[in-house]
Amino acid sequence: MQTGSGDQAARRPHTGRRRNEAARRAILDVVVDLIGRDDDAPVTIDTIAAAAGVGKQTIYRWWPSKGAVLLEAMTERADLDIPPPDTGTLAGDLETFLRATFHLAGQATMARLLRKVMVEAQLDPQMGEATRSFLARRRSALRGLFERAAERGETASGTDPDLLVDQAFGVLWYRILVGHAPLTEASATELAGALTAQAVRRAPGEPG
Amino acid sequence: MQTGSGDQAARRPHTGRRRNEAARRAILDVVVDLIGRDDDAPVTIDTIAAAAGVGKQTIYRWWPSKGAVLLEAMTERADLDIPPPDTGTLAGDLETFLRATFHLAGQATMARLLRKVMVEAQLDPQMGEATRSFLARRRSALRGLFERAAERGETASGTDPDLLVDQAFGVLWYRILVGHAPLTEASATELAGALTAQAVRRAPGEPG
DNA sequence: TCATTGCCGAGACTAAGAGTCTCGTCAAGT
DNA sequence: ACTTGACGAGACTCTTAGTCTCGGCAATGA
Numbered sequence: 001m002q003t004g005s006g007d008q009a010a011r012r013p014h015t016g017r018r019r020n021e022a023a024r025r026a027i028l029d030v031v032v033d034l035i036g037r038d039d040d041a042p043v044t045i046d047t048i049a050a051a052a053g054v055g056k057q058t059i060y061r062w063w064p065s066k067g068a069v070l071l072e073a074m075t076e077r078a079d080l081d082i083p084p085p086d087t088g089t090l091a092g093d094l095e096t097f098l099r100a101t102f103h104l105a106g107q108a109t110m111a112r113l114l115r116k117v118m119v120e121a122q123l124d125p126q127m128g129e130a131t132r133s134f135l136a137r138r139r140s141a142l143r144g145l146f147e148r149a150a151e152r153g154e155t156a157s158g159t160d161p162d163l164l165v166d167q168a169f170g171v172l173w174y175r176i177l178v179g180h181a182p183l184t185e186a187s188a189t190e191l192a193g194a195l196t197a198q199a200v201r202r203a204p205g206e207p208g
Numbered sequence: 209m210q211t212g213s214g215d216q217a218a219r220r221p222h223t224g225r226r227r228n229e230a231a232r233r234a235i236l237d238v239v240v241d242l243i244g245r246d247d248d249a250p251v252t253i254d255t256i257a258a259a260a261g262v263g264k265q266t267i268y269r270w271w272p273s274k275g276a277v278l279l280e281a282m283t284e285r286a287d288l289d290i291p292p293p294d295t296g297t298l299a300g301d302l303e304t305f306l307r308a309t310f311h312l313a314g315q316a317t318m319a320r321l322l323r324k325v326m327v328e329a330q331l332d333p334q335m336g337e338a339t340r341s342f343l344a345r346r347r348s349a350l351r352g353l354f355e356r357a358a359e360r361g362e363t364a365s366g367t368d369p370d371l372l373v374d375q376a377f378g379v380l381w382y383r384i385l386v387g388h389a390p391l392t393e394a395s396a397t398e399l400a401g402a403l404t405a406q407a408v409r410r411a412p413g414e415p416g
Numbered sequence: 417t418c419a420t421t422g423c424c425g426a427g428a429c430t431a432a433g434a435g436t437c438t439c440g441t442c443a444a445g446t
Numbered sequence: 447a448c449t450t451g452a453c454g455a456g457a458c459t460c461t462t463a464g465t466c467t468c469g470g471c472a473a474t475g476a
Contacts, residue, residue: 191375
């Protein structure tokens with residue numbers, strides 16, 4: 001997500017008062033705090049601004065929409081907390097990655113944040129694009145695990161890594177949005193095992 | 209979704225003007241028509257009422273919210289168009305079911321309808337419950353295929369049908385909501401093959 | 417046939433929330 | 447000191463869901 005109108009800095013040197021980084025942090029932190037509360041307090045621009053001790057215009061100076069603020073709060077945490085693992089085997093990599101992912105996304109606050117971001121992505125095309133781009137990074141991280149396994153000769157040819165990736169993130173998002181089943185780390189492990197087998201499985205007659 | 213206040217009929221015989229079934233049909237049809245249009249015309253209660261030639265109150269007399277109308281329009285089509293198949297093998301059943309499901313959900317109008325319903329489900333707890341209940345029916349239909357295969361002794365013990373089901377619908381919803389990849393029938397077939405193998409796979413040492 | 421009941425279309429109205437605009441203030445550069 | 451632009455505050459517009467009210471009309475029962 002673009003952070004404000006920094007492009008005019010290219011034309012002339014900056015003068016005047018500088019942006020308040022503390023306000024930026026307060027806004028992002030307040031979003032997570034408000035969403036995390038048990039009472040279903042409304043997370044509106046007004047409540048965010050009030051709780052952060054900030055004017056509404058300060059929010060819109062830094063982000064193009066409310067959804068963009070939510071997305072950045074989410075992105076900060078997701079990109080930080082789930083680095084791609086390297087255990088040496090596909091099974092190990094997958095289990096590590098999926099357990100960490102399910103653990104993070106399964107926390108109540110994060111789950112609610114994800115839901116809200118996905119809603120905004122459906123409502124506003126610009127948010128849709130930004131969200132798609134974030135999710136592409138996550139998919140790419142997971143696909144990398146399969147590709148590395150392929151380079152090691154660990155997987156069968158002809159398996160479609162994109163489908164494997166969508167099966168994994170599909171379960172995650174489907175459960176978060178529908179809420180019929182929790183995102184447990186046990187299910188992450190089970191899923192990792194299934195996807196490993198799916199990637200490794202040989203076509204009939206293919207040498208192993 | 210409950211259809212209006214029919215419960216007072218239990219107390220005394222109905223008198224007065226009856227509900228207009230034509231208006232009900234017009235409303236549901238107009239919703240699909242509006243959503244299907246290429247121009248992203250707003251699908252609001254006002255535009256629905258106007259296009260259906262109906263007063264807004266008539267909509268709210270029959271449905272508790274706008275989301276409920278969308279959900280019913282969706283439900284009508286989904287329950288109708290995807291009967292559980294019975295080809296005799298898990299592989300055949302799965303492929304038939306998933307191809308039909310992906311085909312229906314992959315149509316532009318249906319996909320947009322699904323997106324809107326999912327958004328409403330996130331925004332309104334009552335809609336969340338109603339949507340969850342619809343999706344539970346779809347999951348149950350798919351899980352039935354696995355359970356029948358298990359009764360035939362076709363699948364391995366210890367595979368979790370709920371995870372298999374969530375992988376299938378997960379891919380569907382993830383792709384619909386994120387929009388990074390289309391829902392092709394080819395991918396349905398590939399997914400059916402993968403899930404079949406997952407269900408049939410034997411644990412090491414388990415007799416086949 | 418005629419009164420009662422309750423749905424009908426129409427549209428005014430309320431409430432909530434996203435995003436804009438303005439104002440007086442304050443801080444960073446020149 | 448002066449200029450520039452971010453700051454908090456809050457009034458304002460706009461959209462949209464949902465409610466309320468009205469006169470009209472259709473089905474029932476006496």
